[in-house]
Amino acid sequence: xxxxxxxxEKPIAELEGKIDELRRLADTGEMNIAEEISKLQTKVDKxxxxxxxxxxxxxxxxxxxxxxxxHFSDYIAALTTDFTPLAGDRLFAEDNALQGGIARFRGFxxxxxxxxKGYDTESRVKHNFGMARPEGYRKAxxxxxxxERFGLPVITLIDTSGAYPGVGAEERGQAxxxxxxxxxxxxxxxxxxxxVIGEGGSGGAIALAAGNSVAMLEHxxxxxxxxxxxxxxxxxxxxxxxxxxxxxxxxxQDLKRMEVIDAIIDEPLGGAHRNVDDMTARVGDYIEAQIRxxxxxxxxxxxxKRREKFLEMGRTGxx
Amino acid sequence: xxxxxxxxxPKIRALVGKKDVPDDLWYKCAKCAQMLFHKELEENLHVxxxxxxxxxxxxxxxxxxxxxxxxxxxxxxPEVAVDPLKFKDRKRYTDRLRDAQANAVxxxxxxxxxxxxHGTIGGQKSVIAAFDFGFLGGSMGQAVGEALIAAAQLAIxxxxxxxxxxxxxxxxxxxxxxxxxxxxxxxxxxxxxxxAGLPYIVVLTDPTxxxxxxxxxxxxxxxxxxxxxxxxxxxxxxxKDTIRTELPEGFQRAEYMLEHGMVDIVVHRKDLRGTLGRIxxxxxxxxxxxxxVPLDAxxxxxxxxxxxxxxxxxxxxxxxxxxxxxxD
Numbered sequence: 350x351x352x353x354x355x356x357x358e359k360p361i362a363e364l365e366g367k368i369d370e371l372r373r374l375a376d377t378g379e380m381n382i383a384e385e386i387s388k389l390q391t392k393v394d395k396x397x398x399x400x401x402x403x404x405x406x407x408x409x410x411x412x413x414x415x416x417x418x419x420h421f422s423d424y425i426a427a428l429t430t431d432f433t434p435l436a437g438d439r440l441f442a443e444d445n446a447l448q449g450g451i452a453r454f455r456g457f458x459x460x461x462x463x464x465x466k467g468y469d470t471e472s473r474v475k476h477n478f479g480m481a482r483p484e485g486y487r488k489a490x491x492x493x494x495x496x497e498r499f500g501l502p503v504i505t506l507i508d509t510s511g512a513y514p515g516v517g518a519e520e521r522g523q524a525x526x527x528x529x530x531x532x533x534x535x536x537x538x539x540x541x542x543x544x545v546i547g548e549g550g551s552g553g554a555i556a557l558a559a560g561n562s563v564a565m566l567e568h569x570x571x572x573x574x575x576x577x578x579x580x581x582x583x584x585x586x587x588x589x590x591x592x593x594x595x596x597x598x599x600x601x602q603d604l605k606r607m608e609v610i611d612a613i614i615d616e617p618l619g620g621a622h623r624n625v626d627d628m629t630a631r632v633g634d635y636i637e638a639q640i641r642x643x644x645x646x647x648x649x650x651x652x653x654k655r656r657e658k659f660l661e662m663g664r665t666g667x668x
Numbered sequence: 669x670x671x672x673x674x675x676x677x678p679k680i681r682a683l684v685g686k687k688d689v690p691d692d693l694w695y696k697c698a699k700c701a702q703m704l705f706h707k708e709l710e711e712n713l714h715v716x717x718x719x720x721x722x723x724x725x726x727x728x729x730x731x732x733x734x735x736x737x738x739x740x741x742x743x744x745x746p747e748v749a750v751d752p753l754k755f756k757d758r759k760r761y762t763d764r765l766r767d768a769q770a771n772a773v774x775x776x777x778x779x780x781x782x783x784x785x786h787g788t789i790g791g792q793k794s795v796i797a798a799f800d801f802g803f804l805g806g807s808m809g810q811a812v813g814e815a816l817i818a819a820a821q822l823a824i825x826x827x828x829x830x831x832x833x834x835x836x837x838x839x840x841x842x843x844x845x846x847x848x849x850x851x852x853x854x855x856x857x858x859x860x861x862x863x864a865g866l867p868y869i870v871v872l873t874d875p876t877x878x879x880x881x882x883x884x885x886x887x888x889x890x891x892x893x894x895x896x897x898x899x900x901x902x903x904x905x906x907x908k909d910t911i912r913t914e915l916p917e918g919f920q921r922a923e924y925m926l927e928h929g930m931v932d933i934v935v936h937r938k939d940l941r942g943t944l945g946r947i948x949x950x951x952x953x954x955x956x957x958x959x960x961v962p963l964d965a966x967x968x969x970x971x972x973x974x975x976x977x978x979x980x981x982x983x984x985x986x987x988x989x990x991x992x993x994x995x996d
Contacts, residue, residue, distance in 0.1 A: 512882075514902030514910050519920060520928045524881035524901035531855045531883060551839075551848060552882040552901070559852040573839045573848040573879070578906070583757035583841060597844045598753045607752065609845050659852045660817070663810050667749035667846075 355411050357400065361619070364393045397619040404568060407591035409600050410576055412568040413547045414510075417622035419629055421448055421463035421506050424546070427629035428636075429454050429461065435495075438487035441521060446477040446513070447485030449492045454504065455637050457644075460496035462489050462557060463506030466547075479548075480513035483526035486556050490526075490533040493541070500648075502540040502640045505557040508547035510575060512556070527556040534559035535656055538648035542639045544614070544632055545569045545601075546621075561655045562639045564612040565601035566632070568620055571610070572599035608666040697721050699896075713937045722894050722937055724874055726775060727783045727798040730833055734796060734941050740787030745779065745818055748810040753844045761842040768804050775802065780811035781836070784819040786826060790945025792952050795823040799835040801875075806836030808880050809843035813850035816884060820857035829867040829948050830858065834885050838878015851883040858884045867951040871940065872899050872922065872931060890947055891931040893922035894940065899930065 354362040368389050371382050404412065412418070425432050429452035436443040449462035466479035489505075496503045512523055534541055534557065543560035549571030558571075565571060574582075576594035581587040604610045614635050617624035643651060695704045699721035709716075713733060714723040725733070732738040755761040772778045781803040786795045797819035799806040816832065823830035839847035861868045870888035874897035881901050893899060900920035908915060918924045922934045935943050 512901065514907045516907065516911060516915060516919065519900050519902065519907070522886070522928070522930055525886040525930060527882040527901070528851075528855060528884070528886040531852050532859060532887065535852060535856055535859070552851065552879055555848055555851050556882075571845060571848075573844050574841055579757075579841050593757070596753065596755050596757060597841070599845065604845055607846065609849055656856055659849070660856055662849050662853065663749070663752075663813075663846050667752040 353416055355408070355415065357404075357408055357411075361393060361396045361400065364389055364396065368393065394618060397623075401568070401616075401619055405591070406570075406594040406597070406600055406603075407576065409568050410548075410570050410590075410594050412620050412622075413570045415620065415622045416468070417625075418547055419621055419625045420468060421465040421508065421546075422468075423625055424463070424506055424629050424632060425452065425461065427626065428633045429459075432461070435492060436488070438484040438491060440484070440487055442482075442484045444477075444482050444485035444488060445475055446479055446481040446509070447489060449488060451495075451501070454640075455633065457502060457637075457640055458499075459502050459504055459640070460492050461504045461506070462492055463546075464509040464553075464557075466508060477513060479509045480511060481509065481553060482513050482515070482518045483521045483523050486512075486523075486526035486530040489530050489557060493533045493537050497537040497539050500539055502542065502644055503537065503560075504636055505541065505543045505560065507543060507545045507549050507554045507558050507571075509550045509553045510548055511550035512553035524552075527552045530556040531559050535659065536652070538652050540640060540643035540646075540651060541655065542636050542643070544636065545571050545610075546632065550575060559655070559659060561643050561651065561658075562611045563609075564614050564635055565604060565610050566614050566621060566628070567601055567616040569601055570594075570599045571601075571604055572597050606666075607663075609662060695723070698723070715937050720895070720936075722874060722896055724801050724835060725937075726802060727778065727800040727833075727835075728775065730798045731783070731785050731787075731796060733937075734789060734831075734944065735785070735787035735794075736789060736791065740785040740796075742777075742783055742785040743818065743822060745782075745784060745811070746814040747779075748814055751842075752810070752846055753842065755842040755844070757842075764804065764842070772800065772803050775800075778803070780815065781806045781808070782812045782815040782819075784815055784822065786822060786828065789831075789941070790949055792945075792948045793826055793828040794831055794948060795819055795826065795828050796831045796833065798833040799873075801835040801837075804840065806834070807838065807840035807847075808836060808850050808854075809840035809847045810850065812840075813853045816854045817857040820861045823861050823866055824864045827864075827866065829869060829952065830861045831869045831871060831944065832858070832884060832888075833871040833873055834876045834880050835873045836876060836878070836880045838880050848879065851879055854884040855887065858887055862889065867948065869944065869947065871944070872925075873897050875899070877901065877903065877920075886930070889951075891933075892940070892943060892947075893925060893931040893934045895922055895934055895936050897922040899925045 368386055371386050375382050432450055432452035434450040448465045452459060452461055464479040465476045467473035467476040493503055512527060541560040543558040543563045545565040547569055551573055576590040577587045579593040579597060580589035601613045605613050614631055617627040621628040693706050695709055697704055697716040700719035702718040704716060714725050731740055751762045781800050782797055784797045797816055820830055858868050867889050869890045870885050872893040876885050876899045898920050899922060904915060925931045926934050
């Protein structure tokens with residue numbers, strides 16, 4: 350598989366390229382170079398640790414958007430069995446940008462909803478690059494209500510640049526669909542566990558993320574507006590996106606500090622895209638722990654706790 | 669350029685410049701570009717008398733216009749953390765905020781983009797939370813979120829309907845994710861009002877866009893929009909850049925939103941007070957009053973009432989004021 354590297358990963362890319370080359374040579378059995386490879390790997394790990402230990406906000410935005418980062422479909426494949434996708438909002442259409450269904454997750458029946466961006470040109474177009482239309486948010490509401498009816502926990506995996514800005518979407522009430530989706534998140538009497546796995550893009554993200562517990566992957570981002578959008582408005586120039594990213598305080602670490610999210614899930618060395626299996630397993634562990642904590646709670650208490658959490662947000666913990 | 673413009677004009681300008689002419693005597697209509705004299709504009713509720721364009725209204729002017737006899741009590745709003753992100757673009761957020769506050773204190777004594785007041789509308793007690801577009805584009809940050817929560821709680825305590833009047837570009841970027849978190853917080857606030865069995869009415873005024881539309885502003889029991897107001901989620905420029913075609917005529921205007929089922933009623937500003945009063949009365953005074961008024965008398969009173977230029981909001985239709993508490 351072709352690896353894609355981010356700009357700041359160049360030195361790492363060169364080393365990893367060398368390792369690949371050596372491995373090929375080793376495969377042909379011409380030389381015994383295991384020692385050489387392990388030396389290089391140590392070097393790579395050191396570089397990765399140094400680079401990923403101090404990513405800037407803008408670099409995190411790029412990692413969060415990395416094409417090789419595990420998607421909704423990867424989590425479904427790794428963490429669930431019997432995933433049964435459910436389609437349509439029963440009002441207008443099915444929206445492929447927002448996937449959802451029932452599945453078995455580590456023994457629990459659960460409703461799982463998330464954004465799917467797609468992984469190549471064809472599937473990206475099919476999933477509209479993960480930008481949902483009103484139908485997507487209405488489907489999400491429907492699935493959350495189904496979960497509530499059967500007492501199932503809801504898992505939401507957020508990875509979207511935002512809700513789709515189009516004429517039809519506006520005409521069919523994009524704003525109303527998001528508002529109602531937030532309302533449904535806050536309303537349901539079963540546990541809602543949300544994880545921002547990549548990009549948490551504004552209203553399109555919070556529509557699924559008003560949960561009992563909200564976690565972010567270590568290098569994911571969550572923001573009121575994209576850095577590019579913010580730069581084009583406040584700097585009147587989209588080229589200032591990296592400054593905007595810095596100002597917006599959109600990293601998992603910033604959000605945890607402000608007590609907007611409950612937890613950060615560590616990523617494997619060098620980011621989620623370097624070890625999909627490891628990443629999905631870590632996310633699974635987090636979700637399982639949350640379900641075990643919240644599922645036994647009395648439904649009314651569960652709902653009240655979630656509402657209280659959002660009501661108190663921003664009142665303490667800021668300086 | 670000749671000797672006349674060179675020599676004479678500066679002198680004339682010097683002469684005129686000395687006179688102390690306030691610069692807010694005349695307004696230019698943003699739609700038809702006609703000049704509007706401030707007194708006429710004021711009398712006409714800031715609606716252009718040439719083309720009917722509804723100019724933006726300050727929050728205080730809004731309250732003066734809607735409450736009975738322009739009488740109401742404003743409540744003090746909770747303080748919030750100032751500049752939690754230490755945000756800086758080309759200018760510091762603290763500087764932007766300070767300028768906006770200095771201006772607001774002059775205009776309405778407010779500390780942020782929303783003011784909250786209670787009084788009566790058509791004889792029924794009501795709580796209004798009104799946005800000031802003049803304050804950083806009416807943007808919603810923590811202060812606005814807290815203001816709406818306070819307004820909702822006030823409505824619940826008073827057993828009064830809540831009326832929210834947005835005029836806003838959406839979430840306040842300078843408060844980042846904390847602004848986004850005002851979406852669930854304000855959704856919660858208005859839901860509590862509705863759960864208390866109280867009417868929640870949204871008056872969508874120009875503009876109501878972005879994160880505000882995607883939260884409390886689209887969750888009203890009743891949505892009233894002012895004529896011509898821009899109402900939408902994504903900005904027109906963003907949509908145009910995404911779809912790369914021209915937008916339809918009247919896109920995201922109040923009338924367009926009515927056609928697409930997003931609002932209940934589109935009103936001219938002069939009818940807003942009357943419409944609001946009538947709806948509140950219908951939703952609050954649910955059973956016949958103790959004192960029985962003959963039907964034809966009511967009809968006559970009603971007809972008279974609506975003949976006048978400025979409707980007096982069903983006061984004549986309300987022989988006995990009865991509030992929600994009495995109903996329950």
